[in-house]
Amino acid sequence: MPLVSGRAERAAQRVARLAESVPPGSRLGTKEKLRKLCGVSVGTFNEALRLLQARGLVTVKPGPGGGLFSAEQSPxxxxxxxxxxxxxxxxxxxxxxxxxxxxxxxxxxxxxxxxxxxxxxxxxxxxxxxxxxxxxxxxxxxxxxxxxxxxxxxxxxxxxxxxxxxxxxxxxxxxxxxxxxxxxxxxxxxxxxxxxxxxxxxxxxxxxxxxxxxxxxxxxxxxxxxxxxxxxxxxxxxxxxxxxxxxxx
CATH class of the missing domain: 1.20.120.530 (GntR ligand-binding domain-like)
Incomplete structure (x- = not known):
């Protein structure tokens, strides 16, 4: 569980705000599109994605039509x-x-x-x-x-x-x-x-x-x-x- 960089945390917060603005199950975009939106490196975005998944905010689906989706959050x-x-x-x-x-x-x-x-x-x-x-x-x-x-x-x-x-x-x-x-x-x-x-x-x-x-x-x-x-x-x-x-x- 490595120390979290400030850039990864800020990228996670930006994607989290996007996920919270749409209904659960909505497609947010591909990893590459969201990485460019956040303006961070691949490694930093992967770190941000780890945080988002750990917090139950997004899900990742592979294949055509895949990418990041807003998750249904339990109480x-x-x-x-x-x-x-x-x-x-x-x-x-x-x-x-x-x-x-x-x-x-x-x-x-x-x-x-x-x-x-x-x-x-x-x-x-x-x-x-x-x-x-x-x-x-x-x-x-x-x-x-x-x-x-x-x-x-x-x-x-x-x-x-x-x-x-x-x-x-x-x-x-x-x-x-x-x-x-x-x-x-x-x-x-x-x-x-x-x-x-x-x-x-x-x-x-x-x-x-x-x-x-x-x-x-x-x-x-x-x-x-x-x-x-x-x-x-x-x-x-x-x-x-x-x-x-x-x-x-």
């Missing part, structure tokens, strides 16, 4: 997309993170009850990716692996509304993230190393079905950082508004 998709109307102000993104933090314990409860051995193995692969990013001193890769881990935990929940709502919040946070910068007195490398250990221990607790330890780690995860910064201040890798990520346009 759950409309609910999630309402969060994507947030602008790029750090305070708005911080609110999305605050809601995400409040949902974390619910998803951990579900994972404690429903995670299969295959689910745990999947979570460990994301933790390993985080470890590799720490070793490579690559904070951007660390953030990406971290978000993938949180999305994977959400996917375990049998509550489709909760899981969809949470992943839409992650989408908001990711789509408003531009880059990673050092912040505070603690070296960024030390900080992400500490966060890797915290997430590794959380997955271990899920594997053991250790509810007390899992909940303690979630509490530490969501309270270990400082106060919300101003929109122009550096932001935190996991919590925009608190330390190391800067919001994109």
């Amino acid at each position: 759950m998709v409309r609910l999630g997309n309402s969060f994507l109307a947030l602008d790029a102000r750090a305070g708005d993104v911080a609110e999305a993170v605050r809601i995400r933090d409040a949902l974390d314990p619910l998803l951990i409860e579900d994972a404690l009850w429903h995670a299969s051995p295959a689910d745990i193995a999947h979570l460990r692969r994301h933790v390993t990716a985080m470890e590799h990013a720490v070793t490579a001193a690559d904070p951007v890769a660390f953030v990406q692996a971290n978000w993938r881990l949180h999305a994977a935990i959400a996917s375990i929940s049998p509550n489709a509304l909760l899981g969809s709502f949470y992943t839409h919040l992650l989408d908001v946070i990711e789509s408003r993230t531009r880059t990673v910068l050092p912040a505070g007195d603690q070296p960024l490398g030390d900080y992400i190393a500490h966060r890797h250990v915290l997430h590794r221990d959380l997955v271990d607790a899920l594997d053991r079905r250790d509810r007390e330890e899992a909940m303690r780690l979630v509490q530490e995860h969501n309270t270990a950082l400082g106060t919300v910064a101003s929109p122009t201040a550096p932001l935190d890798p996991e919590r925009p508004g608190r330390g190391c990520l800067t919001p994109g346009p």
Whole structure:
């Protein structure tokens, strides 16, 4: 789940407005026509298309007469997309993170009850990716692996509304993230190393079905950082508004 470029986000928003202006099932045009309309490269438009499909706004049909079509949105998709109307102000993104933090314990409860051995193995692969990013001193890769881990935990929940709502919040946070910068007195490398250990221990607790330890780690995860910064201040890798990520346009 790579970081989303500002151009891809703007292209997605332009096509989304077009899709919302016509009845569901309407043909919007070919990929090439819409790419030229947005004035972006093929790679950037493919990135925008990924966002549009993830948000349930368009469908793609191959062959003659194919192209992009406006999608029928379920109430759950409309609910999630309402969060994507947030602008790029750090305070708005911080609110999305605050809601995400409040949902974390619910998803951990579900994972404690429903995670299969295959689910745990999947979570460990994301933790390993985080470890590799720490070793490579690559904070951007660390953030990406971290978000993938949180999305994977959400996917375990049998509550489709909760899981969809949470992943839409992650989408908001990711789509408003531009880059990673050092912040505070603690070296960024030390900080992400500490966060890797915290997430590794959380997955271990899920594997053991250790509810007390899992909940303690979630509490530490969501309270270990400082106060919300101003929109122009550096932001935190996991919590925009608190330390190391800067919001994109």
